[in-house]
Amino acid sequence: xxxxxFLVSNDDGYRARGVHELTRLLAQxxxxxxxxxxxxxxxxxxxxxxxxxxxxxEINDYAATEPTVKWYHVNGxxxxxxxxxxxxxxxxxxxxxxxxxxxNHGSNASIxxxxxxxxxxxxxxxxxxxxxxxxxxxDHSPSADFAPMLPYVRQVVEAVLxxxxxxxxxxxxxxxxxxxxxxxxxxxxxxxxxxxEYAEYTDPxxxxxxxxxxxxxxxxxxxxxxxxxxxxxxxxxxxSCALDxxxxxxxxx
Amino acid sequence: xxxxxFLVSNDDGYRARGVHELTRLLAQxxxxxxxxxxxxxxxxxxxxxxxxxxxxxEINDYAATEPTVKWYHVNGxxxxxxxxxxxxxxxxxxxxxxxxxxxNHGSNASIxxxxxxxxxxxxxxxxxxxxxxxxxxxDHSPSADFAPMLPYVRQVVEAVLxxxxxxxxxxxxxxxxxxxxxxxxxxxxxxxxxxxEYAEYTDPxxxxxxxxxxxxxxxxxxxxxxxxxxxxxxxxxxxSCALDxxxxxxxxx
Numbered sequence: 001x002x003x004x005x006f007l008v009s010n011d012d013g014y015r016a017r018g019v020h021e022l023t024r025l026l027a028q029x030x031x032x033x034x035x036x037x038x039x040x041x042x043x044x045x046x047x048x049x050x051x052x053x054x055x056x057x058e059i060n061d062y063a064a065t066e067p068t069v070k071w072y073h074v075n076g077x078x079x080x081x082x083x084x085x086x087x088x089x090x091x092x093x094x095x096x097x098x099x100x101x102x103x104n105h106g107s108n109a110s111i112x113x114x115x116x117x118x119x120x121x122x123x124x125x126x127x128x129x130x131x132x133x134x135x136x137x138x139d140h141s142p143s144a145d146f147a148p149m150l151p152y153v154r155q156v157v158e159a160v161l162x163x164x165x166x167x168x169x170x171x172x173x174x175x176x177x178x179x180x181x182x183x184x185x186x187x188x189x190x191x192x193x194x195x196x197e198y199a200e201y202t203d204p205x206x207x208x209x210x211x212x213x214x215x216x217x218x219x220x221x222x223x224x225x226x227x228x229x230x231x232x233x234x235x236x237x238x239x240s241c242a243l244d245x246x247x248x249x250x251x252x253x
Numbered sequence: 254x255x256x257x258x259f260l261v262s263n264d265d266g267y268r269a270r271g272v273h274e275l276t277r278l279l280a281q282x283x284x285x286x287x288x289x290x291x292x293x294x295x296x297x298x299x300x301x302x303x304x305x306x307x308x309x310x311e312i313n314d315y316a317a318t319e320p321t322v323k324w325y326h327v328n329g330x331x332x333x334x335x336x337x338x339x340x341x342x343x344x345x346x347x348x349x350x351x352x353x354x355x356x357n358h359g360s361n362a363s364i365x366x367x368x369x370x371x372x373x374x375x376x377x378x379x380x381x382x383x384x385x386x387x388x389x390x391x392d393h394s395p396s397a398d399f400a401p402m403l404p405y406v407r408q409v410v411e412a413v414l415x416x417x418x419x420x421x422x423x424x425x426x427x428x429x430x431x432x433x434x435x436x437x438x439x440x441x442x443x444x445x446x447x448x449x450e451y452a453e454y455t456d457p458x459x460x461x462x463x464x465x466x467x468x469x470x471x472x473x474x475x476x477x478x479x480x481x482x483x484x485x486x487x488x489x490x491x492x493s494c495a496l497d498x499x500x501x502x503x504x505x506x
Binding site for chain 2: 040042043044045046047048049050051053054055056077079083084086087088111113114115117120123127128129155159160163165166168169184186188189191193197198201207208209210211212239240241242243244245246247248249251252253
């Protein structure tokens, strides 16, 4: 294969540490164009901007540290970034060989995948017919240590470049926090939900307001083969996700 | 069954015609609590508000026309509406028997389902373990005629109340525009994508900006059994959607 072309996006915004760990790694393998939100866009799922204009802005902040990476930001969601990048920066002659998103600061395992902007961007790459993978580290810290995860990111990228992915399927890759990781496991999303989801406050006028928080409840704590369980054991998890959610059920009519 | 309790939300905002068509219909069947976005939230998928506080505001605008419906708005996304409603308005003693969202002004068939705020709210109801259905009419007009669709909305609601839905599955119901509908069909989401997605403009300073638009491409135009094809034939379509997107693939490592 000739030098592969990567489109990179994320949901923590173009300044986040995780995406630069990703672009620097991918720049060792191929050409990289990064198109990220101007600011944090966590929890944006596959949201698209319908009622506002979007701008794509080239940025040169990383010319010294990442001389081969082309950097842009967009005033929209992660999915907007991928859509607008595909519209403006690529042609049928040279489309990305792969869309890589993240590395997210925080887990996108279990039910988090459905709210994740990182995975929203990967899903959009998948919708465009490009092999796409979202990467996340289970550590929300802005200064999280991504180094232990990077060999696994490379392993996943090289496998996908070599073997491709089925149409309509992308990958959700999560790594636990920690210096020693045990290896890579292909698994399934753990059944789970969030509980106690809002902290309640009262403003100076006596009116309540609510801030999203919550506690994750693993609904299958005795199953050792879910992404949540394997992450707790120190494995990097890979879950295949279908864009199309259709299931066939017996008729209810 | 005692009188059922419905939680209603939408993505066009609490003033939209479609949601009032839905609440008035459901008020004939049971008790209704409607919690909708303060303004339009189309294309918000399952986005959640992470970095801003949310407010839940009771509104009395519809006391005369919908005396039995309790109305609230939220300064957030459709998924926020369902999450915050579940947190503040319901208890384990009385949870909603069903979450109904819409009626959306515009199609959520085929790939639209993944971007849809209406379906995001239904998915959130599903994540909370409640039988949930999103309803959409393939007509974007603010003054769209929902009357031909309403008997089918009732049919779906009554079937779901009677038979329930499997855990982790919700329904995406779409109706074509038109006075005469041919009936209800359980089907699958059509494979398709959007093309020519942005209109390009130039601002007075010579800088480009982009506005989402596009043209839907049906990728299986010869398949008569997709939601897109059946809608074109005049049928109301019902597609079952799984919350969990996990698929099992042969290893790529």
